[in-house]
Amino acid sequence: MKKRSKINEYIYTLAFTVVMTAICILGVSFAYQQSKAGIKLNSELFTKRAVLSAANIPAEGSPEEIAKTYAENITVSKHGDKEWYRTKTGDYVIPVTGTGLWGKIDAVIGFDKTFKTITGISFTANNETPGLGARITEKWFCEQFRDKKSPLSFVAEGTKSDKDNQFDAITGATITTSAVRDMVNKTAKEAPGMVWSGK
Amino acid sequence: MAQAKTKDIMLDGIFRNNPILIQVLGICSTLAVTNVLKNTVVMGVAMIFVCAFSNFFVSLLRKLIPSRIRMMMEILIAATGVILVDIVLKAHLPDVSRQLGPYVGLIITNCIVMGRCEAFALSNPPVASLIDGASNATGYALVLVVIAFIRELLGSGSVWGVKILGAWWDNWSIMVMAPGGFFVLAILLWVVKGLYSREAEK
């Protein structure tokens, strides 16, 4: 008799676990399905804003307005197996991946059509330390790249260098800053060649 | 009567028995985001939701859960709450969600969530548990916000991302880095415990 109740207890425990897990997973899945479209839209919008910002095209306002600006200005062009973005005026926006302190840093870097001047940069993904390396996504950091010329080097944060081949580093995040510098310089060097090989 | 009790539970969680300052619980995951005030506030709100959510459901199921798998079930419920928060953040605050990265997930293993489930929800009715969870997490979040305020101000010269200390201010990088968190929390503990013991002497 006692043995039987022990088996019952096991069955109850097992059944309870299964039912609870199923309920939780179903609930979560339902919530996810509900907001899936929204999440996808958000990430598309995020990419669009990043590309526009790298191309130095002002994009403010509602999601619809940004999508409209994007559609009017940006086309996707193939270069080898890579997808680049091109603006109406012929500037390039190139997706680049670099290695920071923690892992990869994704960015889009904009160049004018001669690849001499940088039109802008925005970071789409990074795993850097919040408050330190992750500050590369801050506006002042990205904005300072506009109209600069490769090869770039960096100077201490707060210098506000007006030389066109320097940018301000982030204090305490030298590895991240170096990674950004290398990403920009490498792209500026290699991209012109890729335009031709793509054709 | 019932009202007085509710008030008691709330005061207990937020002040008298503050989880960080008095019980020194749950500083694990969330301390890491306290170098930026905005992230801290979002984490705090997420924390309040998850804690209230899991306390409520654990209390609702307290008579059904077999004791052998009690901890597993508590974690499962907390994880469900966290995933809901994560989905909401992704859908409505994508920028913040991107910055918080893995930290949202770490709320699951925050000792306060489990601690309140074990200490309160298992022996109290659902609504009281909900209030208990929410107020404990509120007390917790308040302390974090204070820490974040100090760290962001000293470490970046700004509050909520807005520079308020002028160019004369040299940022204390150590505040943004990990040791700063330890020091600020230790000093805060010192001050609060000192005040408490002085009050007790009176």
Add this chain to the structure above:
Amino acid sequence: MSNEYMGYFAIFFSAIFTQNVLLTYYLGMCPFLGASREVKTAAGLGTAVTLVMTCTTVLNYIVYKYLIVPYDLEYLRFIVFIIVIAAFVQVAEIVIERLSEKLYNALGIFLPLITVNCAILGVSLFMVIREYTLGLSFFYGLGSGLGWMLAILAMAGIRQKMTKSRVPGPLAGTGIALIIAGIMAIAFMGFSGVIKG
């Protein structure tokens, strides 16, 4: 594959020293503060954490790569990871109990605590976000576990020595432990630059 050039050793080394989960991410603070009064307890807990962390990181990697990603279940990963960890801890407890009573007394008693150690879940989540390979995950898990153990052992050693020191009243206990942890974190930061990440 983005971490190819960092190599196994760099990951292993930085997980122990420069990017110690405990001292740079505050992961696993509760047991760190609670169980660091005695070196013996700290050693037992540290070993258990290292064992569980290494195994669960690898298990979670396999589950993530072959179950979660192919079926597009990314949003469920928190639940799945925590279930894997909880299940592993349960199984480990039973196995150790059968294997040796001595080992069980030294390690087993700490195992139930480990499921809720933030560091274990944290390492699995970081492993996913940083896109490590299987080999890197193993070294990252092992390194993080050893780093955690090193930190708690050092802490326990210092605290034992400090029992005779006079600490300002309100700062005694947790307060001073936090200050020690802060100083330890600064010391560990000194290792950065030894290996170029």
